[in-house]
Amino acid sequence: MDSFPIIRVVTKLLIPYILLFAFYVQFHGDFGPGGGFQAGVILAAGLILYGLVFGLPALQQVAPPRVIEQLIALGVVIYAGTGIATMLLGGNFLDYEALKHHVLPGWLPEGQHLGIFLVELGVGITVTSVMTVIFYCFAGRESADGH
Amino acid sequence: MIEHLPVLTIAVPLIAAPLCVFLLNRTLVYLFALAVCWATFGMSILLLDQVLESGPISYELGSWPAPYGIEYVVDYFSAFVMLFVSGIGAVVLTYAPQSLNDEINPSKHYMVYPMYLLCMTGLLGICITGDLFNVFVFLEISSLSSYALISLGRSRRAPLAAFQYLVMGTIGATFLLIGIGLLYQLTGTLNMADMAMQLADDHDSRTTLVAFAFMTVGLSIKMAVFPLHTWLPNAYTFAPSVVTGFIAATATKVSVYAFIRIVFGIFTPQFAFDEHALDTFLVVFSLIGIFVASVAAIYQGNLKRMLAYSSIAQVGYMLLGVSMHNLDGLTGGIVHMFNHAIIKGGLFLVVGCFALRLQSVRLEDLSGAAKTMPLTALAWVLGGLGLIGVPLTAGFISKWLLLTAALENGYYLVAALMLASSLLAVVYVWRVVEILYFSEPSEAAKSAREAPWSMLLPTYALILAILVFGVWTTYSAGLASEAASSLLGGTP
Numbered sequence: 001m002d003s004f005p006i007i008r009v010v011t012k013l014l015i016p017y018i019l020l021f022a023f024y025v026q027f028h029g030d031f032g033p034g035g036g037f038q039a040g041v042i043l044a045a046g047l048i049l050y051g052l053v054f055g056l057p058a059l060q061q062v063a064p065p066r067v068i069e070q071l072i073a074l075g076v077v078i079y080a081g082t083g084i085a086t087m088l089l090g091g092n093f094l095d096y097e098a099l100k101h102h103v104l105p106g107w108l109p110e111g112q113h114l115g116i117f118l119v120e121l122g123v124g125i126t127v128t129s130v131m132t133v134i135f136y137c138f139a140g141r142e143s144a145d146g147h
Numbered sequence: 148m149i150e151h152l153p154v155l156t157i158a159v160p161l162i163a164a165p166l167c168v169f170l171l172n173r174t175l176v177y178l179f180a181l182a183v184c185w186a187t188f189g190m191s192i193l194l195l196d197q198v199l200e201s202g203p204i205s206y207e208l209g210s211w212p213a214p215y216g217i218e219y220v221v222d223y224f225s226a227f228v229m230l231f232v233s234g235i236g237a238v239v240l241t242y243a244p245q246s247l248n249d250e251i252n253p254s255k256h257y258m259v260y261p262m263y264l265l266c267m268t269g270l271l272g273i274c275i276t277g278d279l280f281n282v283f284v285f286l287e288i289s290s291l292s293s294y295a296l297i298s299l300g301r302s303r304r305a306p307l308a309a310f311q312y313l314v315m316g317t318i319g320a321t322f323l324l325i326g327i328g329l330l331y332q333l334t335g336t337l338n339m340a341d342m343a344m345q346l347a348d349d350h351d352s353r354t355t356l357v358a359f360a361f362m363t364v365g366l367s368i369k370m371a372v373f374p375l376h377t378w379l380p381n382a383y384t385f386a387p388s389v390v391t392g393f394i395a396a397t398a399t400k401v402s403v404y405a406f407i408r409i410v411f412g413i414f415t416p417q418f419a420f421d422e423h424a425l426d427t428f429l430v431v432f433s434l435i436g437i438f439v440a441s442v443a444a445i446y447q448g449n450l451k452r453m454l455a456y457s458s459i460a461q462v463g464y465m466l467l468g469v470s471m472h473n474l475d476g477l478t479g480g481i482v483h484m485f486n487h488a489i490i491k492g493g494l495f496l497v498v499g500c501f502a503l504r505l506q507s508v509r510l511e512d513l514s515g516a517a518k519t520m521p522l523t524a525l526a527w528v529l530g531g532l533g534l535i536g537v538p539l540t541a542g543f544i545s546k547w548l549l550l551t552a553a554l555e556n557g558y559y560l561v562a563a564l565m566l567a568s569s570l571l572a573v574v575y576v577w578r579v580v581e582i583l584y585f586s587e588p589s590e591a592a593k594s595a596r597e598a599p600w601s602m603l604l605p606t607y608a609l610i611l612a613i614l615v616f617g618v619w620t621t622y623s624a625g626l627a628s629e630a631a632s633s634l635l636g637g638t639p
Contacts, residue, residue: 073165073261080162083154093154095210 011053018046026124030113036120040127047128048135056140065136068129075126082118094119152197153206153219156190156229157272159183164264173256177244180260184237187267191233195226195626205277213277214338220277224481224630228404229274231485235396235492235609236267242605243389246499250301250387259299263393266292270401279327279413280337282405283320286369289401290316293394297386308381315368315378322365329358330413343413350418359418362409363425369402372466373436376459383455388499391451395458396492400484403465407481411634416472429470433463434564441571445578450498450508453575454491457534460568461487464549467561471552477631479548482624486533486541486616493609494530497523500598500606505591510579515588519595522603524583526610531576533613536569540617544624 026039051059083094091098096115101108109117148155163183170176197204203222207213221229240263247259269289273282294316298309331337333354334345346355364375371379379399383391410419419425437460444456461483468480500523502508505516517524529540536542546569553562597603616623 070168073168076165077162080158080165083158084162087148087151087154092206092210093151093158093208097210 007053011049015046015050018049019043022046026120029120030109030116036123036125037127039120040124041131043124043128044131044135047132051135051139056136060136063132065133068132068136071129072126072133075122075124075129078122078125079119082115082122086115149193149197151206152190152194153204153221153275154208156187156194156233157219157268157275159190160187160264160268160271164261164268167257167261167264170257173253176257176260180264181237181240183264184233184240184267187271188230188233188237191226191229191271194221195230197221198223198226214336214341217281218277218338219275220340221275222630223626223633224404224408225274227481227626227630228401228484229271231488232270232274232397232401233267235488236263236393238605238608239389239393239396239492239496242392242496242499242602245599245601246389246503247387249503250389251299255299259296262292262296263390265289266296266393266398270397273401273405277339278337279330279339279342282408283324283327286320286323286402286405289398290320290369293390293398296390296394297382299390300385300387302385304381305385308385312378312382315375319365319368319375322361322368324365326358326360326362326365329354329361333358339408339412343415346413347415350415350422355414355418356423359414359423363406366402366406366409370399370406370462370466371459372462373432373439373459376436376440376462379459380452380455383458384449384452388451388495388502392492392495392499395454395495396488399458399462400465400488403462403469403480403484407469407477407634410469411477416635420470420472426470426472429466430558430561433466433470434561434568436460437463437467437568438564438571441568441575444575445571447575448510450501450510450513450579451495453579454494454498457572457575458487458491460572461491461534464545464565467565468545468549468552471549471556471558472635473552473555474628474631474635475548475555476552477634478624478628479545479552481630482548482620482627483545485623485627486545486613489609489612489616490530490533490540490542493606493613494527494534496602496606496609497526497530500526500602503602504595504598507591510582512589512591513579514582514586514592515584516592516595517583518588519592520597523598523606526603526606527583528580529610530613531580533617535572535576538617539614541613541623543617544620548624 022039022043025034025042026036029035029039047059047063050062086095086098087093089098096112099114100111160183163180167176167180170179198221203220205213206219208217208219247256251259266289269285269292272285272288276282276285294309294313297312298306330342333352334342336342336345368375383395386394410416440456440459444453444460447453447456465480465483468476468483471477498508501513501516504520505512533540533542536546550562550565553565
């Protein structure tokens with residue numbers, strides 16, 4: 001790709017906006033169209049674009065396979081953990097009403113809002129990582145488990 | 148916490164699976180997964196206990212009332228199936244470490260346990276959920292994790308077998324989803340009980356029939372009913388022994404469970420059997436399946452593949468029971484899910500012991516192995532008797548019930564064919580017994596040692612269960628009959 005300066009420059013210009021848009025879709029998903037799955041795919045698309053243009057090693061420096069693998073698991077832990085937390089707080093599994101609190105009312109999300117925020121965060125993390133790992137598996141022999 | 152038991156049975160293995168990835172030590176991961184499996188088994192026992200005491204339990208996820216939210220329903224049938232799925236899961240995982248060490252590259256172990264837990268989560272979820280779309284989601288969770296587990300097999304053909312299963316399984320799941328979509332469009336609900344009520348006065352529409360057809364064919368693929376069974380022999384043969392043991396004992400049974408739920412819980416037997424003659428098709432395909440698969444089993448040179456074909460035949464018996472749609476028949480079908488789970492689970496664990504010590508499960512390498520591995524060989528004999536359906540084994544109970552039901556319905560030909568098919572089972576089981584006990588020992592068999600206790604004990608736990616449940620049927624046939632009578636909507 002060294003001989004294609006236009007692609008390199010345009011990519012460098014685009015990636016911040018792709019990442020920003022992913023975060024917008026993720027965190028504005030509570031109020032508009034969007035959510036964890038879509039945001040995860042967009043974020044991963046940014047990473048994959050970087051990998052396509054600057055090479056797999058460069059991408060794996062940004063997102064090491066070992067870390068990405070654990071992030072897959074982390075997302076699920078956040079999701080299911082939210083469910084467990086609501087149970088510990090006295091509600092049913094994933095009953096977000098149990099997440100009501102009185103810290104900085106109006107500033108910090110609470111109740112249903114907080115619940116869906118956490119769950120979508122988990123979804124976003126897992127989807128980003130899974131998409132990236134799929135790219136790693138196709139792109140090189142250096143697969144997710146380091147062989 | 149006791150009121151959260153239904154969801155904990157699913158949530159605990161679900162959250163334990165990703166946690167396994169963070170535990171870097173291989174022994175630690177195993178012990179953690181083992182503890183979770185046994186805890187899940189314990190929770191299933193408690194659930195069954197609650198159901199027996201106070202009737203079906205309903206749990207609303209996120210406190211959204213049914214039919215709008217997802218509802219978990221535990222009744223006799225689901226508690227019964229969850230009990231043996233989680234029980235087999237716990238026993239097989241107890242058996243696992245040495246066999247996995249031998250068959251799977253150690254660097255992949257930390258992935259095996261999460262997949263195993265996810266597979267169990269999916270299977271249990273299919274049983275517990277009262278929401279039709281949720282059934283599909285859990286079916287996908289269990290299927291995807293089982294594809295991954297199968298592809299870990301030692302042979303280079305394992306990934307190909309997993310891929311074949313993936314293609315067929317995805318078609319099956321898609322068909323199921325199409326059916327669910329049509330029903331949702333028709334009724335506007337996904338809750339199974341609610342859907343059944345809405346459908347009760349809309350049985351004539353073509354949409355219902357198409358949905359029914361899609362779901363039947365989709366689940367038939369997952370159940371490995373005769374002409375749609377082609378994915379099964381390769382998948383079971385090339386998967387690691389532990390994985391085969393778990394999946395063969397549970398996965399097809401849970402698909403049968405989903406099928407029974409859909410036919411009896413949503414569409415009603417009148418619609419399926421009286422108006423649309425599903426029973427005729429089921430009887431014909433089950434019987435052809437039983438004979439074709441049993442004959443195929445006789446000619447296999449690989450022990451695992453032989454048992455895989457036998458599994459296809461056994462699914463035929465379960466569906467025969469379903470197609471009788473009388474109390475005895477349905478009881479026989481349901482109890483055969485349980486009996487076959489312990490029989491086939493036990494036999495595949497025996498095969499795993501042979502695989503560990505002889506490094507092969509081809510019949511010629513097994514010859515004479517009874518001299519060096521007497522306990523393992525004895526376990527095969529006992530499990531084989533169960534598979535044939537000899538009195539005093541669990542297999543007899545289910546075949547007896549099926550036979551009674553067939554005679555009750557006046558299906559004399561079916562009854563005769565069922566008896567004849569048992570003789571085929573005698574042939575393939577005896578063929579292995581003869582090779583084990585009466586042939587000259589092969590090179591591998593001469594130098595083999597008895598399988599380690601850590602594997603023999605779980606194997607014998609299942610093998611002895613076959614004998615125990617052959618004489619003591621309170622918790623197998625008794626529960627199955629409760630489940631069947633509640634499915635048929637009457638009191639026994």
